[in-house]
Amino acid sequence: MKRVFLFAAMALVLLYAGDYLSVRYRIPNREPLGTVKIQRYYAVRQKDRKTEYYFLDPENRQCVHSLFPQLGFSPCWYLSRKAKQEIDM
Numbered sequence: 001m002k003r004v005f006l007f008a009a010m011a012l013v014l015l016y017a018g019d020y021l022s023v024r025y026r027i028p029n030r031e032p033l034g035t036v037k038i039q040r041y042y043a044v045r046q047k048d049r050k051t052e053y054y055f056l057d058p059e060n061r062q063c064v065h066s067l068f069p070q071l072g073f074s075p076c077w078y079l080s081r082k083a084k085q086e087i088d089m
Helices: 002-024 076-081
Strands: 033-045 051-055 059-064 084-088
Touching (some): 033 076, 059 076
Parallel strands (some): 033 084
8 A cells, every 4th residue: 555655656746747847848849838818707696695797807817838837827727727717705
């Protein structure tokens, strides 16, 4: 059991290191950073149990083309899935 845990931990460390090196040194020969348009909105619950939505202006957020967060940015695949962000009031 201990060996399986050690092997899984080492595989995760190697995957993260490879991801970092590919972003840092542009191994696939492309820009490591991209942008995703985010739509944020407020969801305000009314007394009659209905929800009213107030949309904010869309904003572009920088992201990194990788599996894990690198260089202080979220991955583009994660931000594109979370492109609509609800703020509960």
